[in-house]
Amino acid sequence: MSEVAESFPVGHPLAGFEDQIDQLRECGRLFHSRGWSVGTSSNYSVVIPGDSVELIVTASGKDKGRLKRGDFVRLDQEGCPTQADQLKSSAETMLHVVLAAEPVSAGSILHTHSVWGTLLSDHFYDQGGFEIEGFEMLKGLEGTATHETEHWVPIFDNTQDIPSLAREVQAMIESQPEKISHGFLIRKHGLYTWGRDVFASRRHIEVYEFLFECVGRKLGL
Amino acid sequence: MSEVAESFPVGHPLAGFEDQIDQLRECGRLFHSRGWSVGTSSNYSVVIPGDSVELIVTASGKDKGRLKRGDFVRLDQEGCPTQADQLKSSAETMLHVVLAAEPVSAGSILHTHSVWGTLLSDHFYDQGGFEIEGFEMLKGLEGTATHETEHWVPIFDNTQDIPSLAREVQAMIESQPEKISHGFLIRKHGLYTWGRDVFASRRHIEVYEFLFECVGRKLGL
Amino acid sequence: MSEVAESFPVGHPLAGFEDQIDQLRECGRLFHSRGWSVGTSSNYSVVIPGDSVELIVTASGKDKGRLKRGDFVRLDQEGCPTQADQLKSSAETMLHVVLAAEPVSAGSILHTHSVWGTLLSDHFYDQGGFEIEGFEMLKGLEGTATHETEHWVPIFDNTQDIPSLAREVQAMIESQPEKISHGFLIRKHGLYTWGRDVFASRRHIEVYEFLFECVGRKLGL
Amino acid sequence: MSEVAESFPVGHPLAGFEDQIDQLRECGRLFHSRGWSVGTSSNYSVVIPGDSVELIVTASGKDKGRLKRGDFVRLDQEGCPTQADQLKSSAETMLHVVLAAEPVSAGSILHTHSVWGTLLSDHFYDQGGFEIEGFEMLKGLEGTATHETEHWVPIFDNTQDIPSLAREVQAMIESQPEKISHGFLIRKHGLYTWGRDVFASRRHIEVYEFLFECVGRKLGL
Numbered sequence: 001m002s003e004v005a006e007s008f009p010v011g012h013p014l015a016g017f018e019d020q021i022d023q024l025r026e027c028g029r030l031f032h033s034r035g036w037s038v039g040t041s042s043n044y045s046v047v048i049p050g051d052s053v054e055l056i057v058t059a060s061g062k063d064k065g066r067l068k069r070g071d072f073v074r075l076d077q078e079g080c081p082t083q084a085d086q087l088k089s090s091a092e093t094m095l096h097v098v099l100a101a102e103p104v105s106a107g108s109i110l111h112t113h114s115v116w117g118t119l120l121s122d123h124f125y126d127q128g129g130f131e132i133e134g135f136e137m138l139k140g141l142e143g144t145a146t147h148e149t150e151h152w153v154p155i156f157d158n159t160q161d162i163p164s165l166a167r168e169v170q171a172m173i174e175s176q177p178e179k180i181s182h183g184f185l186i187r188k189h190g191l192y193t194w195g196r197d198v199f200a201s202r203r204h205i206e207v208y209e210f211l212f213e214c215v216g217r218k219l220g221l
Numbered sequence: 222m223s224e225v226a227e228s229f230p231v232g233h234p235l236a237g238f239e240d241q242i243d244q245l246r247e248c249g250r251l252f253h254s255r256g257w258s259v260g261t262s263s264n265y266s267v268v269i270p271g272d273s274v275e276l277i278v279t280a281s282g283k284d285k286g287r288l289k290r291g292d293f294v295r296l297d298q299e300g301c302p303t304q305a306d307q308l309k310s311s312a313e314t315m316l317h318v319v320l321a322a323e324p325v326s327a328g329s330i331l332h333t334h335s336v337w338g339t340l341l342s343d344h345f346y347d348q349g350g351f352e353i354e355g356f357e358m359l360k361g362l363e364g365t366a367t368h369e370t371e372h373w374v375p376i377f378d379n380t381q382d383i384p385s386l387a388r389e390v391q392a393m394i395e396s397q398p399e400k401i402s403h404g405f406l407i408r409k410h411g412l413y414t415w416g417r418d419v420f421a422s423r424r425h426i427e428v429y430e431f432l433f434e435c436v437g438r439k440l441g442l
Numbered sequence: 443m444s445e446v447a448e449s450f451p452v453g454h455p456l457a458g459f460e461d462q463i464d465q466l467r468e469c470g471r472l473f474h475s476r477g478w479s480v481g482t483s484s485n486y487s488v489v490i491p492g493d494s495v496e497l498i499v500t501a502s503g504k505d506k507g508r509l510k511r512g513d514f515v516r517l518d519q520e521g522c523p524t525q526a527d528q529l530k531s532s533a534e535t536m537l538h539v540v541l542a543a544e545p546v547s548a549g550s551i552l553h554t555h556s557v558w559g560t561l562l563s564d565h566f567y568d569q570g571g572f573e574i575e576g577f578e579m580l581k582g583l584e585g586t587a588t589h590e591t592e593h594w595v596p597i598f599d600n601t602q603d604i605p606s607l608a609r610e611v612q613a614m615i616e617s618q619p620e621k622i623s624h625g626f627l628i629r630k631h632g633l634y635t636w637g638r639d640v641f642a643s644r645r646h647i648e649v650y651e652f653l654f655e656c657v658g659r660k661l662g663l
Numbered sequence: 664m665s666e667v668a669e670s671f672p673v674g675h676p677l678a679g680f681e682d683q684i685d686q687l688r689e690c691g692r693l694f695h696s697r698g699w700s701v702g703t704s705s706n707y708s709v710v711i712p713g714d715s716v717e718l719i720v721t722a723s724g725k726d727k728g729r730l731k732r733g734d735f736v737r738l739d740q741e742g743c744p745t746q747a748d749q750l751k752s753s754a755e756t757m758l759h760v761v762l763a764a765e766p767v768s769a770g771s772i773l774h775t776h777s778v779w780g781t782l783l784s785d786h787f788y789d790q791g792g793f794e795i796e797g798f799e800m801l802k803g804l805e806g807t808a809t810h811e812t813e814h815w816v817p818i819f820d821n822t823q824d825i826p827s828l829a830r831e832v833q834a835m836i837e838s839q840p841e842k843i844s845h846g847f848l849i850r851k852h853g854l855y856t857w858g859r860d861v862f863a864s865r866r867h868i869e870v871y872e873f874l875f876e877c878v879g880r881k882l883g884l
Contacts, residue, residue, distance in 0.1 A: 039425075041361060119438055135852075136849070199726070204702075214778055217883075260646075379576070564881075600799055
């Protein structure tokens, strides 16, 4: 950070989470510079562990390349603000909430919009997803010990009915967890991935984007 | 800004508009780094509301990646300098003036030259424009609530007769506003877009450029 | 510059030219970040006007993204060092010397190696060059008032015999100046362009690279 | 470096090598920003000359765009830590060890994962490698005096059995040194190159990546 960012006062819903927020801001700077989070698109979150899951997530409509500490909101497990007087969060927050509650053990969820991801999500939509196989880079996905891996990227249809999409995602995680192990695409929309913490989910974004570009360029070779 | 920029003295035509100018300078750094404003191309403006519209616009021939506070001029609703002894503005300024006066409510107008925009403006010229449809990123265009949108990008022929081009643009805004809602391309030249303020017009540039790259790469897939 | 660079002591061959050198260093940072001057490729120069032409040019083998003030040499109109104990300059310096002496009035000469320029220099080699026509960006080439321009980019065969190549370039400038007005390509090698000063030659690099990418991508569309 | 990095205390296995480590960290920042070392992929090393070769190499699982001084380990000529209590190094370290011991005189070994390198390593795998010929950029490979060079890039199959891969590389260096003069690719994995020092190996990475993009884009032209 070039500026000195102030900590939140005691009692503020974001107080005590300045480090995690700064990690998400740094994701924003990186992903914006890569062209994966332009036009105020994308949403990033960290999960606060506890008896009842809570999330800190980007507020709606912010430029992801220039996030300020205050550009975040704290939500409960229903996706509602934990305190009043917070900024509005995007409707898509429900996807973060579902992923935080699912057995995928997400400690951080990152959603981006890249050109290659968008193109592949359309190109392979009719077959429900696509396989990525044999790349060393796959080892960057947590728990993958060899490149001799067949990794499936599922694609969901886009919709503005987020609760319905969240149920679809949830259903696949529960019934076919091997098909949705680290992330998924939404058609002509973008990527969702997650990890134990921001370091892991950010690594997953980089791994997926690298592989999407490889697959996309190979289609054009 | 890494350097400390000085404010303009009282009576200077740009005095009091340092913040808006700095926002345009930041657009310049971003767009230049993206390759959308190279070779001293592009023009950026903010509209000063009032009884009679006035604009602050980039002076002619400046490197957009390194704009200084003084690299701007203030123009009246005829496109003439509000005071003498200002830098020369580009002939294209008349397009900014027309857009500031039209009912599109432009508070800021941004004109860029990207490779993908240039290629599409040529590829689709014969059909007068092209449709962008079904992308989530379309929601970044002000007032667009769903991806289930058919967005038309009109293409005008390039000309050095800017007053004539300005009349064509004006005529389409008045007769077919739904076909020119957020921006337009000029053939083998570049993009014009606008928004309520610099934040919104900059977002529109990012949204259009993302979509142009998607459309362009898909043509090559 | 983030570091404070020291001025040269009196009597040093580069003393008094710190500003021009810093402009070339900034070109290096920009061109390296764009991928146009990687692998220690490229050469940049400024011409010192006077009774007999002299040049300040990058020394051989330097990383163009991290040029230091001392990474330059001063040469006379034969391409020989004006004083002993200077760094070695590259053999290609003779092309700079010829361009400085020719009636093209070069105040600064920039030579870069980009992927698109390299590809086009090979693709169009058999026809001796290629035409760029109808792009607004052409107006960034000094003295070009309209996009309705047919701009020829000549391509010379690559050789390690630089004096011979320099004579070929010289011959074209003298016999067909309209075919080599602002720059040329060397096959599978790179671009030479020039301008009144570093600002103009740097603009020409950006203009050419933009147009090369447009032409190259259109071939693939 | 924007932060002030502390030197290692006397007796620390990395003490005295802060400069070389900082050079590798700068490689990491550059290669990450280029997209050649994303997702915590890649490994970089410097060789410490002496009676018995030792290496300083990146620790496993670090983000290459944000390497800290402590993110390195010191290994002996068997690839074992020179002292206990160091971070874990990646299995691929054995390739660095082999290259440090071979007559290729590596003073620094750099391994990256780029999109173009990955695509070419797959496209040309069946023929065992590919020729790069006639590019001026080839002169950036140490000891190459002319573009009239046929440079062979060998491709090895990917495997998680690194000692076996290391023996294959070693065998080619010994039996066909002209075919593996400056680097090699591993299929769907990445590039290894080396040089006298970090400056030279970094230049080789830039040269190879430039040439890979040229070859890859030409296949698509």
